[in-house]
Amino acid sequence: MIFTSLEFIAFFLILMLLFPAINNQTGRKILLLASSYFFYAFWDWRFLFLILLSTAAGYYFGKEIYRSENATSRKAILISSIIANLGFLGLFKYFNFFIESANTMFGKFGFNLSALNIILPIGISFYTFEILSYTIDIYRKNLKPEKSTIDFAIFIAFFPKLIAGPIVRATEFLPQLKNKIEITKANFSIGIQIFLIGAFKKVVIADRMAFFSDPVFSNPSLYTTYTVWLALAAYTIQIFCDFSGYSDMAVGIAKILGFDLPMNFNIPYASQNPSEFWRRWHITLSRWLRDYLYIPLGGNRKGKTQTYINLFLTMFMGGLWHGASWNFVFWGLWHGGGLSVHKILSGKKTGNQHPFSFISWFGTIFFVMIGWIFFRSQDAKNTVMFLKRMFFVENFAINWTYSALYVLIPITIIAHIVGYKYLQEKYPRVNLASFSGAFIFTFILLGIILFYFNNPQPFIYFQF
């Protein structure tokens, strides 16, 4: 049940109708939890047990860490909690990857283990990180364990962010459950706008770009250098509109229900260095990696060499988080390298060095785009072929172009320039009662309806 499906619209309308019918807060929380579990079970009911088990474990470990006063036992419980959570993730997401990699590496020596016949439970990477941050925050004494099991279960399973984020922290979500839960006109007006912007990005822009980029990334050797470059531009737009579109929809739905979820994207392609890019791209993941991995590793406090090692390690893990595949690992290491080079070049200074520098921006976007080749290509062979075709001009091949690109590339650039200037860390909003507001709203809504049935693609981040 994806947000742009008719099933979801029906599900959400029923939920909206049921909400006012229940007057007490506990009833509404139960409704919210039940609908979240229904949403998850709609995909595959068997994994409902897994999420229930993870929730119970997180709740239990959180309480135990808080109760224990002995530093050693606190640490032991925390480690048990991390092992339990990463154990689930490792089993379902990485087990086959490690088995297959080991078979490839040591196959010559007769090493051959058979892979397990398992599928990846949707959303597991997202909710596992949320549970981990919850227990670590309690261990660090930044958070008290949640008393209410219902509240804790909603924090883990809240359906708008369950499948593909944003990765929410307990400190920013649990307090909201103590407030009155209600659907207000003001929240609805804001939420529906954010939702529609997200749906527009996905249905109208990302799916059109996928139409062009998918065939070229599948067979780069068949196309000319020009086509391959265009396909990379198309994928750069596609992945942004796909993932940020999903995040916007999640934020919008949550807002309608009265909850604020953190922003996940903040004009990322306007970044002028790799470090800034990661402060603007998938913000909730990068801040998680920063706070729970990079800083505990020592961050930049243990000398230059250790800082670079920490950056590589963090980005290696960030890449691996995206999927059990070497292309994600390379993508992570590519960014680890970029961050290190930027650290070397910028010395001790932090922040944006050249706020209006075209060269900085161009270098950064070029670096990010090359990274997307590792991210998107199916295997190393395709990655090498794609890069070869980009940098060694070949014209005796299929020279395919796509007219939508000539409109969408300039629109994306203009949208980023305008957004960089006027929309830092906020969503665009219009007054629906005004002419311009009603016009923009209807224009976006009609665009979604008109393109809805053409080449629908699954969300890229569902696989993570």
Add this chain to the structure above:
Amino acid sequence: MLNILRKIKFESVAAIICAFFIWNFFLRLAIEKKPPQVYDDKMGFHLEAEEEYINSSEGFSKIKTDRFGFNNDRIENPINTSIDNIIFLGDSYTEALAVNRQNNYVKITEKLLNDNGYAFRSINLGISGNSIPDHIRNAPGFIKTFNPKYVIVQLHFNDFVDEALNPEHGNKIIKKENKYSIEHSIRSKKRTANHIADITGWFQPVSFRIINNAISSYQEKTFKKNEIHPSNDSEERNREEIQNIIDWQVRELKKAYGNKIVFLYFSPLPNIMEGTVNITENSSNTEKKEMVFNSAKKWNIDTFDIEDVLVEYYQKTHRMPRGFQDTRPGLGHLNAAGNYLVADSLYNYLSEKLNNIDLKK
């Protein structure tokens, strides 16, 4: 109710109309405008007569239909004793709305024949979505109206199977008491969308897209396969059933058009599939082709295949004979090059096979 109406602001209504208007404007520029299909007993379904068709989803073309609703120049007198007709039956590949008329293979074949001393008029009776049951059912009307000397039937394997058995089609094959027959229904749901949208006049692009999309989606979800569809059976019976269905259709075509008929077989190649351009033998394509060719041989029908010509063109130029800027390479209709290649091959075939009979002036 009145209270609600009073609350609605003039600005909001105006804004909604403006948004609708602008989308419609964009779609009129970018999306094809197609006159609705109509039905008559003689010709079956075809486009509305003397209507303008604008295509921009595959390349760009602008075509005005003839007085029968087909992609031809205006024909004053279809049965003219001084010149013989070759009629071309087929689907959207023959209808060829993606290219201008002078670039479609039907017209080019006529030109090549005429330039080389053969007096023929080609009549394009291709209709998008048509398949074999349509050609069989339309035969009396076509023969009476055009009295063709030759009948070229452009077809794919799927015309005999998926298309011919599709319950949503106006003409489809059914099996009753172990006998095949063609079941006819006047309008399919999809055509209804066209008519509903047409009522909306200037807003046709927006309304057609919404209605057609909604109906297509509904059809996809509620699609029921014809009970004699071969894929419902085991692989072994599958092949036998398919061959029987093809045999029956070829026999009926032969009965309907007699010795005038020639098959123009379109393999789905060259096509980009799973990592490479699929120009080598694809076992399933070869098998499908064999089934059609065997049947045609049985009923003594000449079959002409254009696969090799299209593949050779790709190998020499690395350009696709089908598809346009906005269609995926390997998919889409024949482009100008593809149409020329088909016409050239068809001309060679016709001139070689029929040269000594009665074609020469």
